[in-house]
Amino acid sequence: MFAKFISNSNDTSLLTATGASEADFTLFGQPARQGRWLFIPLGILVLLCLGTVYSWSIFRKPLEAELGIPTADSLLPYTFALVFYAALMPITGFVIPRWGSRRVLALGGSIVGLGYILASFANTIGWVTLSYGALAGAGVGIAYGVPMVVVARWLPDRKGLAVGLTIIGFGLSPLITAPLANYWIEALGVRSTLRLLGILFGVVIVALSTQLKLPPTDWIPVRAESIPAQISGHFSSHSSALFKTRSFYGLWICYAIGTLIGLSAIGISSPVGEELIGLDPTLAASSVALFAIFNGLSRPLFGWLADHFQPHQVATGSYGLVILACGLMMVSPQGSLVSYWVAFSLLWFCLGGWLAMAPTLTLRLFNPARYAQNYGVVFTAYGVGALTGTMITGQIRDWLGSYSYIFYGMAVLAILGILVANVFLREMMVEAK
Structure with a gap:
């Protein structure tokens, strides 16, 4: 028995075999699974x-x-x-x-x-x-x-x-x-x-x-029953008309809000530590390294959550953490190092979460075969959030003279995100019934 790859013009690997089952299909010298x-x-x-x-x-x-x-x-x-x-x-x-x-x-x-x-x-x-x-x-x-x-x-x-x-x-x-x-x-x-x-x-x-190639178009793991079902067959069947689905607008708005808050937090992490907490520049920079760890660790966690829970539930949980972080910065006395560390760890954590949730939910809500195109469109929300967040935070600091007011705006945006998620993404599940 043997198996080999033949690549078509789209680089999608087509498996051909002589007397071989899919179980004989190997990758890197191991069974494909x-x-x-x-x-x-x-x-x-x-x-x-x-x-x-x-x-x-x-x-x-x-x-x-x-x-x-x-x-x-x-x-x-x-x-x-x-x-x-x-x-x-x-x-x-x-x-x-x-x-x-x-x-x-x-x-x-x-x-x-x-x-x-x-x-x-x-x-x-x-x-x-x-x-x-x-x-x-x-x-x-x-x-x-x-x-x-x-x-x-x-x-x-x-x-x-x-x-x-x-x-x-x-x-x-x-x-x-x-x-x-x-x-x-x-x-x-x-x-x-x-x-x-x-x-x-x-x-x-x-x-x-040379190694990152796509699988055969009809390839699925042997244990196909373990693949999470699409939340709605209605939505997956209309993935080519992405803009006609309510879930797309809900996901896009939520992603834009999540990245706006998260990238704003990244941009002001060190200055807030120096201005509001009174840290010296070296300790402020070291704190940013701590926040980056949380930003990375949140990605597999939120990716897993997006696989196992409904979209509006995961989004609501993320925004809830943002509200908690903003509340800590609002009520804690100036110079509270612990509150600063916890709050910004949560804000960076949630940004990493959205960078995992958005692609995962794109796969769940829309046709997986068109994932590259669909996520490309959804990703425009990141661009909007990035540009808006970096511009607004600087303006607020210049107008009001302090970074402390930014946390009130972040909390309001998080509340708006919860409303959007529970209306648009929850509504999607109702339509699917």
Whole structure:
């Protein structure tokens, strides 16, 4: 007995066998049901490389000194990176089914590497913004969705847990890549570091792209009964008309609110620690590392919860934690370190949760065969939340003179999210009966 792969034009692996059952299908030298789990660590490695975009603060000070630019200008590459990352992600969702996962990931990885390398030669902040921000950010957007699509297709019976585990790589990347980048900057300089990272990321992602392939279109685990049912056959049958479903608008709004709150919290974590709690900059930075751990750990947990509970219940639980965090910051006396740590750990925890819930719920609510396209559309909520959150928090601080007022707005948004989830996502389940 033997089995082999033949790849079609879309890179979807078609299994052919001579006298072999699906149980004989192997991956990485193991039976497919065991070998498929290895796609998760491969995806984590890809996202560890891509998540370095969140480590921009490591490069800011050295570039400010080299280029002679103010702090406001040094934020431009990071802002552009977020914009292009959010803009390209929806587009590539429609490209993956046509080009295949391996080609898309190799393209994205190559663009990321090229962006870093070109940034190492830039002599003005404008060229750094175009190379690191626009080009590398676009590469991140192109490559980001591929690992999630691959693991979701290979593990339909554990999709929430699988996606949540995979995207740990993106959330925890700053904890691993930032110290590495900082060490190289001190030893070699900022330009050589950007160049080395570009080469490293390009080579690693392109190499991993050869392994991250999609399963046969009709492949399911042997124990197919373990696959969670779609919440509604009505909705899954109309997934091509995504905008006609009430559940899409509920999920989109909830995702936008979750990311707006979470990314706002990320942006003000260190300044709040210094201004409201009275921490020195070193301890404030160390606190951010603690928060990042919670941001990563929440992803597999919320992915699992999204697999096993109804959408409105998981969303309500997340927003409830946000309200608790905001309440701690509202009522605790200024300088309360414990309240600060607990509150921001919860806020980062909930952001990581939404980055796992949104793709998992997209799989549950809509046709899994169109997951790449559907999540690309849903992901636009992340872009809206990111841009709105980063702009609003700064304005509130400038207008009212303190970050403390931001927590009242976050609490109101969380209450709005609970209402939307319980009307739109609960209503979806009623229609499905």
